[in-house]
Amino acid sequence: MKSSDTAAGKCGPGDGAARADEAPAARGETMTIGEFADRFGMATHVLRHWESVGLLAPERDHSGHRRYRPDDLARVAMILIAKDAGLELGQVREVFSTADPMDHADLLRDHIAELERRIARAQAARDLIEHALQCPFPFEQCPRAHAAIAARIPPHRTAG
Template sequence: MTIGDLAHRFGLATHVLRHWETMGLLAPGRDGAGKRRYGQADLMRVALILMGKEAGFGLRQLRTLLGTGNPMDHPEHLRRHMAELDERIAKATAARQLIAHALSCPMPFDDCPHAREQIAARIPPPIPSTTGALDPRAGLVEP
């Protein structure tokens, strides 16, 4: 299939596929006129790239993961990314719970003890400076 056919099939712009080619993620065959031609393996590759992007991988990371043809050849990258996803999921879950509470709480947001508790939990403790004085970001400055 042509680059236009492949792009249309996935709802992508052709320049995206060209960019992925320059990044080393795709390597389409060429016909006698030098035009790109994509086959079943390219369909699978584009689907895998899109799945990787949906999982939060960047193109450079995907190039590494897919460089050997098998993402499982890079378990350390996958484990690190899984830990990052777990952290993002935990933060998103907490945010969702706060929003759900705000929608169901009869109190104004500023007066809600639950909201105040969540906000207070996000305030970092004062950071001691190397001179022994508290960091001005903590609201306290040197005398």
């Protein structure tokens, strides 16, 4: 498989997950919430919130303190990947509610459509700013600026 295949999202035989380093959770030890949060460079309140919305379920020790296990590392990494992909926590919870994310293919397809809309808006904004940087006219005289402004004004609606 070419490295470009991986970047394009294609998987094949022989693809393997990268292993977490061997300290301490990879050896089967548990971590406190502070140790676990530090591992990811996040605040402990984030982990508590994710627990409150059903994304995490850390074990509790005899004193009731949270203890995070090695499999929690992968769970948090998957949550972060999903958030990086733009999913909201409720969507992440739904996708993670079954073993196979493809059980939620409609949600994922809808999200791709939303990402495409965001990309189009961002590209249009970039194009407008690039034009503004190169336009020989002052803003108030620029035909493209006038067109963009006109496009943002809603049509007149009659009461009815």
